[in-house]
Amino acid sequence: MKPLESIPEVSALKTETEMVLLSKSVLQKIKAMRHQFSLVETKIADCVVASPFRMIRMSTEEIASASGTSQASIIRFCQKLGYTGIKELKIILAQEIGNLHPKTLSFIEFVQEPDLVEGMLQQSIEGLQRSVVTLDRKMLDAAIQAISEARIVDIYGAGESYVVAKDLQIKLRRLGIIANVDPNPHLQAISATSLLKDDVAIGISFSGCTKDTLDAMEFASRTGATTIAITNFSDFPLAENANIVLETNAVDALSPYGIMPSRLSQHFVVDLLFGGLLVNEKNRSGEAYELYNKIIQRKMQQHD
Helix, strand or coil: CCCHHHCHHHHHHHHHHHHHHHCCCHHHHHHHHHHHCCHHHHHHHHHHHHCHHHHCCCCHHHHHHHHCCCHHHHHHHHHHCCCCCHHHHHHHHHHHHCCCCHHHCCCHHHHCCCCHHHHHHHHHHHHHHHHHHHCCHHHHHHHHHHHHHCCCEEEEECCHHHHHHHHHHHHHHHCCCCEEECCCHHHHHHHHHCCCCCCEEEEEECCCCCHHHHHHHHHHHHCCCEEEEEECCCCCHHHHCCCEEEECCCCCCCCCCCHHHHHHHHHHHHHHHHHHHHHHCHHHHHHHHHHHHHHHHHHHHHHC
């Protein structure tokens, strides 16, 4: 009797399954392996596919309740997909959906708002209010102190978080603080490796799972530099591996609609750091800011 592996159809199936498991895409794995799922696993898969953004913040117990299954079934489902457990699946899923193009996502909740202006305003206000409640004041004070004493401040961010990173860099330079940010993720990583223990590295990521930002922060941490995370999700890798965490909590789930209040909340944290440095370091920051204003005034006069 021939061994199963020698049968072409079985061998091909095994190879296909192995290739699927090597893929890092949660949604692709679910689609490709759907025919192998039991009834219980199908229920869990449907729950993930239907609400991938909300899945990120749900506990195992909540997922089990939403899918009508058990916590043990959730763990087995994750392992069948090739993950160690629910946490690894969530991290990979967060990275995956963060890269999806907006046109592939559902904006039903967004377009159903009768007044677009009022709807966006309300979302932004609520996001800022949640951020104020969540933000740890001791962490904020520690971040301000660390930045004020730093030799160099390195800032990392990708996509829209890079825009926030650039805003932070400009504000710190106004206060006479040497701050660097580079749009190239490779150069961010290289810059991170050159830091010293007296330096500060700041990683900005809405999801807390952006790989390039995580890599740069890991390199910075190895040098002994103080690491600060600005993120919406405190239970994901960026926050877990940082010395100081500034959580925005602008939205309760990853979604394209949530990006707007989240970005505003990130800018709010940047302004808090700027204001704190300006108040706490009156002599140094005040003089630098006055010099900055004089330079701007001179530049404006040159263009008149």
